[in-house]
Amino acid sequence: MSRNRVNCADTLARIALVRLAASSGLSNCFDWIDSEVALRVSGDPANQGFTAITIRQLAQAWIVGGGEIREWVENRENWIHRREFWYSITVNIDGFPRGEFVEMELVDNDPEFPVVALLNAHPQVRGPIIWTQ
Amino acid sequence: MDTVNKRPRKCMKCRAGTLAPTIVDYSVKMEHDGRVYPIQADHLEVLRCTNEGCKSEVLPDHSLLRLNELLRLQAGLFSPNEIVAKRSNLGLSQKDFAHLLGVATATVSRWETGAQIQQRVMNDFMRAFFDLHALRVYLMILRGLRQPVAECPLVNLTTNSVTVNTSTSVTVSGGFVRVRAGQPVAQESTRAQDIADMLSYGPGKLSGRLPVRVA
Numbered sequence: 208m209s210r211n212r213v214n215c216a217d218t219l220a221r222i223a224l225v226r227l228a229a230s231s232g233l234s235n236c237f238d239w240i241d242s243e244v245a246l247r248v249s250g251d252p253a254n255q256g257f258t259a260i261t262i263r264q265l266a267q268a269w270i271v272g273g274g275e276i277r278e279w280v281e282n283r284e285n286w287i288h289r290r291e292f293w294y295s296i297t298v299n300i301d302g303f304p305r306g307e308f309v310e311m312e313l314v315d316n317d318p319e320f321p322v323v324a325l326l327n328a329h330p331q332v333r334g335p336i337i338w339t340q
Numbered sequence: 341m342d343t344v345n346k347r348p349r350k351c352m353k354c355r356a357g358t359l360a361p362t363i364v365d366y367s368v369k370m371e372h373d374g375r376v377y378p379i380q381a382d383h384l385e386v387l388r389c390t391n392e393g394c395k396s397e398v399l400p401d402h403s404l405l406r407l408n409e410l411l412r413l414q415a416g417l418f419s420p421n422e423i424v425a426k427r428s429n430l431g432l433s434q435k436d437f438a439h440l441l442g443v444a445t446a447t448v449s450r451w452e453t454g455a456q457i458q459q460r461v462m463n464d465f466m467r468a469f470f471d472l473h474a475l476r477v478y479l480m481i482l483r484g485l486r487q488p489v490a491e492c493p494l495v496n497l498t499t500n501s502v503t504v505n506t507s508t509s510v511t512v513s514g515g516f517v518r519v520r521a522g523q524p525v526a527q528e529s530t531r532a533q534d535i536a537d538m539l540s541y542g543p544g545k546l547s548g549r550l551p552v553r554v555a
Contacts, residue, residue, distance in 0.1 A: 235349045242386070242399040246407075250371030256457035258408055260401055261450070301446050314352045324352040 218292075222276045224321040225294050225313055229270035231321075237267055240312070240324035248328045255302055262328050266309045269298040294323075297331050305331035349387065352398075357391025359398055366403075370411050373459045377414040381406055408457065417463045420454040426470045427452075440479045441465065 228236040239245035245259035254262065270276060274296055281290050290312050297306035308331040315322035348358040366384040369376050384406060387398040399407070412419055418426070427437050427448075434452070438445040443462070450456035458466070468475050480486035 235347065238352070238398065240352045240396075242397045245399060245404065246368065246370060249408075252371075252374045256372065256459060257450075258404065258455060258457065260404055261455040264455075301444050312352075314355060315350065320347070322350065322352065 218278045221292065221313060221316065222278060222294070224316055224318065225276050225311065225323050226270055228313075228321040228323040229267045236321065237263070237323050238325065239263065240314075240326055244326065251329060253330050254307075254328065257300075257307075262307065262309070263325060265298050265300060265307070266296060266311075266325065266328070269296055274298065293326070297334075297337070299337055303330045304336045305334050306337050307331065349398075351389040351391060351394055351396050353396040354389060354391050354394035357389040357394050357396075359387035359396075360390050361400075362386050362388050366407075368407070370407065372411055372415055372457060375415070375460075377411055379407055379410045379414060381410055405454070408454065412457065415460065417458060417460070418451075418466060420452050423448075423466065424452045426466075430470070430476070439483055440476070440485075441469065442483075 231237065239248070239259055248254060248262060249257065249259040257265075277295050278292050279295065281287055281293050286293075292313070294311040294313065296309050296311070298309060300307050308329055309325060310327040312324045312326055313321065314324045351357040351359055362385070363383050364386050366379075366381045366386060368379050368381075370379050371377075381403075384403050385400055386403065387400060389396040409419065411417075427434070430437075432440070434448045435445045438448040441448070441462075447456065451458050469479070477486065
């Protein structure tokens with residue numbers, strides 16, 4: 208899977224919408240895409256028993272706190288028909304030395320009521336160690 | 341997330357339908373720590389997409405919390421409230437408890453708020469910690485909070501009963517024994533056991549002189 212990160216003015220506008228959705232404090236605007244994904248993520252042994260609610264809240268807090276949001280061009284065959292871009296963050300959580308990688312989609316880009324769906328979450332396995340006890 | 345917008349919630353999956361609350365008897369296989377548990381939750385609220393072709397479901401937070409409770413029951417894990425109660429009964433702070441178990445304080449905090457479900461091995465370790473005084477003492481020695489037996493040769497422990505003279509009080513809290521002059525103490529079997537164990541592992545940690553004598 209190749210990931211083409213994009214960077215332009217439109218990107219910044221879309222990322223601002225993702226941030227707005229997370230900071231709205233509304234469950235309608237920032238949640239797991241469906242129950243299947245929520246239960247799969249919380250049941251993933253790699254996530255060490257963190258519940259779906261907790262991961263969502265940590266992701267939300269990370270974004271609201273100004274954590275970096277990255278935008279990627281969707282080029283995976285199964286998803287290319289559904290979205291042009293997807294978004295990721297790496298949340299700094301104790302117990303995950305390289306952080307928790309959270310994948311998101313901007314479902315609705317209504318500037319007043321943007322909606323973001325959480326698609327997946329798992330520990331980051333590559334990259335620098337960002338957390339130490 | 342406590343706030344819910346009054347606008348109808350759109351289905352994030354199909355982006356066409358809206359999610360409508362429905363009460364159902366919900367069956368699901370939940371995974372935890374590499375095992376699968378069949379969970380049955382009666383009268384659970386589920387948000388279902390109104391678009392017939394979609395069939396997407398979303399679980400509101402209170403339903404996810406209930407499923408987590410049922411998962412803990414099914415897996416034989418302590419509930420968050422049980423962990424709080426058992427830790428508090430031992431007079432331990434979250435920080436001290438975490439230090440003795442060898443985990444981060446934040447981890448204990450998350451177990452106690454339900455934000456993180458403990459692994460089975462940690463649950464069993466906690467169970468042993470709560471049940472076995474000897475393990476608590478061992479961990480205190482391991483973490484450098486208590487002196488080992490060899491450093492307290494003055495105590496001759498021959499029985500579980502303890503005699504305390506009338507000018508002494510003994511309190512047991514969080515596995516620590518404190519001795520204070522001035523107040524008599526009634527014997528109590530569980531405490532006597534604690535005191536006997538403490539004396540055997542290190543009276544150097546007792547405050548003051550040792551007017552406590554093992555009969």
